Amino acid sequence: MSASASPDLNFGIGEPMTCRKLSLGNPFADARMPFPLLPWDLITFTPFEHKGTFLIDVLSEYFDLIQQVTEDGFLKPRGLVFDILYLDTGCVYILSLSAHSFATPSLLAQSFFTSDNTGARTLSSASYTSTTAMTVESCISFCSTGSNSYIYAGVEYAQECYCGNNIASGASNVSMTDCNMSCTGNASEFCGAGDRLNVYWSGAQPPPGPIVVPSVGNWSSLGCYNDSVATRALPYGAAVTGQVTVESCTMACQNAGYSLAGVEYAAQCYCGSTLEYGSEPTAASDCNMVCAGNSSEYCGGPDRLNLYNYTGTLTTGGGSTNGGSTGGPSYVHTGLPGNWTYGGCYVDNANGRVLGNEQDNNTMTVESCISYCSSSNLTIAGIEYGTQCFCGNYLVNGATKAPESDCNMACGGNSSEACGAGNRLSIYSSTGNITALPVPTIQTTGLPGQWAYQGCLSEPAPGSRVFPYENDWTNNNTVEACLNQCAAFGYPAAGLEYGLQCFCGDITDFLMGGIVVPLIATVGINNKVQFLEKWGTSEFTNSTGAYELDLSLVGDSGRAWRTMHVKSDVFCSASIVLPDKGARQINVGGWSLESTYGVRLYTPDGGPGVNGTNDWEENYNELALQRGRWYPTAMLMPNGSILVVGGETGSNAPPEPTLELLPFGGSVITLDYLQRTDPNNLYPFLMVLPSGRFFIGYYNEARVLDPVTFDTVILLPNMPGSVNNFLAGRTYPLEGTAVLLPQYAPYTDPIEILICGGSTPGGGIALDNCISIAPEVANPTWTLERMPSKRVMSCMVTLPDGTYMIMNGAHQGVAGFGLGSDPNFNALLYDPSQPVGQRISILNSTTIARMYHSEATLLPDGRVLVSGSDPQTPGLPEELRLEVYIPPYLNQGLQQPQFTIAETDWTYSGQYSIVVTLFQGTTSTMRVSLVAASSSTHGNVMSGGRIIFPDFTCAGNVCTITAPPNAFVSPPGWHQLFILDGPTPSHSAWVRIGGDPGQLGNWPNFPDFTTPGV
Known part of the structure; x- marks a missing residue:
């Protein structure tokens, strides 16, 4: 019934649970923190498998706990990973054990788990960051060796190490499961998470804190007083011997003949005979900086003096700066270096x-x-x-x-x-010349553009800023340079401070406010919505991984949902809609092992109010990718083949920087730029351009590829990031969203690509801009437009009127579990028909936090289905609810137009008739649009959200539409056909354009797969 402190622990079955006192004092008693922990060099526990129930006593010379664990039979040595709860001084209950495989990162037994934040660090002394080599051991070594001699070490965000002797009062104990990021230097260890620390204790007690020295000889403390640089409370600065302490400062002032001495800002000493400029006492807590020469003493603070008064008899008169000697110091006029x-x-x-x-x-x-x-x-x-x-x-x-x-x-x-x-x-x-420039004046004329001076503002309380984005230009800051930098990134306000600082911001703050959590959403040609979720790693043990929603039955949840099935984990896979006769949906890649090679197919059937019977088809032994992929992108090529690009070999595994084709053809091609930019290039953006070449966007880079060799044809400029960080990215995990802007007949204008949102590596500062580019014009450049708020994990959906709705996401963080915070409820509308800079308008806010694993999907009636959110961030739930957002074109009370169509299988440049019924306007103001079928996940719309406005003519209410001319303008596939009566769209009808040139409808020829034909 006991355990030694050696690495080989022996466990026995204990008696019924009682409360035992800890053998060490509890330094966390007031803060309600976990138990006193083993010194960090004694023991490590690793995970183990367990079931059943019984109690274990763990006894050693260091601590005495009661632990409740579960096991069927005898507990194996070395195997505790547990959540803890501190209940009373010296009494600890272990609440639960987590079952893990041996591949799961382990925790050291002496760790506990606490919240943290950048504004008030839990451990605020020494720190360092390592993006490639952080481990628990290296952090502990850093905090406990050399000049660093701290009793606590904490690891956070996989790569950050913090040290200290005290736990900040605002820190709180959190669940072990919050600390779920693997260390960058050892994937088998946990290194905290976003705003979460794994904290380790050396076993030592904190050193005594600094004090206000009450007296030194005849010098007595008067308390803490205010001071300022321009109007010193004590006018004479003293040159102390060695570093400043209370003792050295009072000695220097006494030797100089002054009766008042003050220590300030840790290393400054001032003397005087009277307090000047109305200096008055302030709160003792204002004098909070320790002396440079003695960390156990307080030496004032910023603009604060610890003031001392001499109560004895001075031997010299105050005012002598040389200690009362007869000849004071003088300037130097001989023996100076060079020409000085x-x-x-x-x-x-x-x-x-x-x-x-x-x-x-x-x-x-x-x-x-x-x-x-x-x-x-x-x-x-x-x-x-x-x-x-x-x-x-x-x-x-x-x-x-x-x-x-x-x-x-x-x-x-x-x-x-x-x-x-x-x-x-x-x-x-050194020159003999001394130029004295006048006091600078405010530049109010000759400003660039429409800039105008607005006045001198004071910054708010310490730690906050008027404008959030700072550039420090030591040698080249000017008014013009600062204003131009802010304008280039769409900021309408700029401020200059401290000579070298340029700040950018906004004139006013923008205060913006099912049954599973779907990861992939697709509208099928049966006008139902197909959802895929992370089966196998789902939070719901009875999940089948696939479901279909019948929108015509939303009032009857028992009938609205149809359960479907996948055979492997589709977590973070890719989907597109095929051009075959059945409009099959194909899904590739997945979470781990076999699932990363997965190829899955589903043929939509049934219709509104009528259940289908088809299900997902999959057989790893018959049909699989050549390379395992997690977070890949898929795209249908103009020749009808399927291109699959990028990803990693498994969950948080090495990169898979290659491309391959389906059906199988040719070898796998390595893309060095995906190798170089991993892991910030996952779910790369892929789009077919009207030239037939391919656009690929990844991390903060982009290029145009040859469609046959996949060689780079055009290397595009790097994508702009944030105003003060060019390393910001746009693809997962720095997740933004990309779409193609509309194409209009006769399709002669260069196509443009729009990317909105993203984030920065490390700090996770979300981006507040959209960028666009015409990749095939001469000398292409990116155009930047401001959004009214920051957004990462954004979703963007193409609307039938050629506008784009931007929604979901967060103001802070990156994509991933527990890595985002502060949901963005603000919905936006991007209208490319407006001038640049005037294209974004603010819509009504959404009502539910939608962050990681959320989607926005265009429905056949023109509404937008909003689904999901799987952030695993404290305070934000797994979001099962679905919402429908009504765009502006449907909230004006106008009746939607109608049309009928006979032919739905179109050839390129063919002409096809529809019969229209309009309720507001005439055919002279009518528009026709084609929105390509797509699947979306993680903000990646895997068709590019393509929308085409084809040519059409009307005679009466019969209109003839001319199909797009080729597979480059419109790759073969299914489209939703809409007509618009003024601003108001109809319900859509599905048409296929370009047939099935790759004969995918006859593939794959295996018994476990059903082929619909071409």
Whole structure:
């Protein structure tokens, strides 16, 4: 009934559960954190399989717990992965065990799990990031060796390590399952997750915290006082010996004859005889910085002094800067390096700093400051407060000379040299010339474009900004450069700060507000919606992985849903609609092992109100991909073959940077650019261009491919990202959405591609822009347009009027489980018929959070079906509910037009008649559109969302439509045919254009598959 602290633990069946006291004190008692844990070098537990129920005692010299576990028979050594709950001081109950295979990353027994956030870190001392080599062991080593001697180490977001001696008060214990990201350096270990830390404890107690020194000799603490750079409470800066401590500062002030001493900003010491400029006491918590020379003492804070008063008798009169000696320090006029000469004593901070490039040194001398400035190729050096060195090529902010006697403070490294004083600079020049520029004025004229000056604004409370996007330009910041940068990325507001900072933002904040969770949504030619979900890894043990929704029966849920079946896990696979007679849907790839090679086919049957009988057909032994693929993209080629590109070899496995064809033909071709950009290129965007060539977009790159050799024909410019991060991406996991913009007869205009949303690697800062390009024009470039809010994991659906609805997603994060936050409820409409910059309008907000694994699908009646959301983010549920969004063209009370059609199998350039019934307008204002059949998943519309407006003529109410001219303008396949009476679309009818040139309707010729014919 006991366990030693050695790696070989022995477990026995325990008595009924009781509450035992821990043998160590509980440092987490007040915070309700988990039990005191083993020192981090003692033991590791790995996962094990279990079932049944009994109790185990785990006893050692370090801790004493009661654990409730489940097992049928005797518990094998080394096998605990458990959730914990701290119930009372010294008493811990283990709530549950998780069953995992040995491939699951393990956790160290001494870890616990806590929430974290970037604004207030749980562990806020040392930190580092490794995108390729982070492990639990390397983080612990970093936090516990060398100059880092911390008792807590925490790993987060797979690649981040944080250290500290205290757990921040805002941290909270969370479920172990929240920490589910594998370490970048060891996939068998967990390294937290987004805003989640696996925390490890060394077994040591935290060191005592810093204190306000109450007294030093005859010096007594007066508390914390306010101060400012421009109006010092104590005017004389003291040059202390060594690093600043309360003791060294009070000694320096006492030696200089002053009765007041103040320590500020960890490393500054000031002296005086009276408090000036109305300095007053502030909250003791404002003085929160530890002394540079002694971390157990507080030395003020930003604009805050720990103030001390001398209660004894001073031996020297206050005001001497050389400790009361008779000859004070003086400027240096001989023995200077090169051509450097003394230029005089100047006033600083009257209107702001007159020099930049500050370099502080407690052993400062005139010579060392000149040497530093000279090494930076700067011609002016200025020394201030005895220890501060500033450099530049000219003085700014209206610098004026001061009396030479004002520069009377001794240098920290040479008491015979004068190094300025409080707000006084001893200036030296290498040229003999000192240019003093006037106080700068606001530039209100000569601004680029329509920019106009709006005034001087103060930033809000510390930690927040007026504008969110910052560029730091040390040497080349100008008003014009800043305004042009903001304008280039669609931001209407800009601000400049601190000389080198340029901020971009908006004039006002935009306050935007089933039965399974489907991953893939497809509308079939039976006018039902087919859903595929992650069967095998579903949250629902009775899921069959495939379902069909009859929209005509939505009032009767028992009849509306038809259960279908797949044989392997379609999680993160690809689907398209085939051009064969049956409009079969093909699904390829999947989650792991055999499923990644999966090829599955379904022929829609039945109709509204009538159940079909067909199901998904699959046999891995008869029909499979050549390479296993997770997160691939599929596309129908103009010749009728199926192109499958990219992905990884399995869930979070190595890349599969290749392409292959179905039906099988030729060898697998490796694409080096997919190898190079993994893992940010999954679900690449694939589209057929009117030239017959193919567009491929991946991560933040794009190119045009030859349709026969797949060689690169055009290397397009990199996609723009965010205003301050060009490494942002557009494909999974930095997930945006791409569509083709409309094509109009006679199809002579170059086609354009639109991509909206995305995110940045590492930080997961979602993008707030759309970009578009005409890839086959001469010298193609990307056009950028702002969206009113950030969006990652976006969905975009082509509407029959040639506009595009943008919806779903999040304001923050990347695609993946637990990696997104702050849902985006704002629906947008993109209208390419409007001028660039005026194409996006705001629609009514959606009502349900739709993030990872959500879709938006055009229905045959013109509405948009909104489904899914599988974020596994705390506070956001697995979303089973379905919604229908009514676009603007259906909410005006206008009756939808109607038409009848006889011929639905069209050849290229053929002419086909329809009989129309219009209720508002006439055929002179009518439009006709063809929306290609598609499947969508993870924001990837696997037809490119193609929409075509063909030529047509009308005689009375009989209209003749001319089909698109070839397979390049319109690849062979099924389309929804709509007519539009003014803005209002009809219900659609399905037509096939271009036949089945690849004879897919006769494939595959195996017993387990049904072929509909061509």
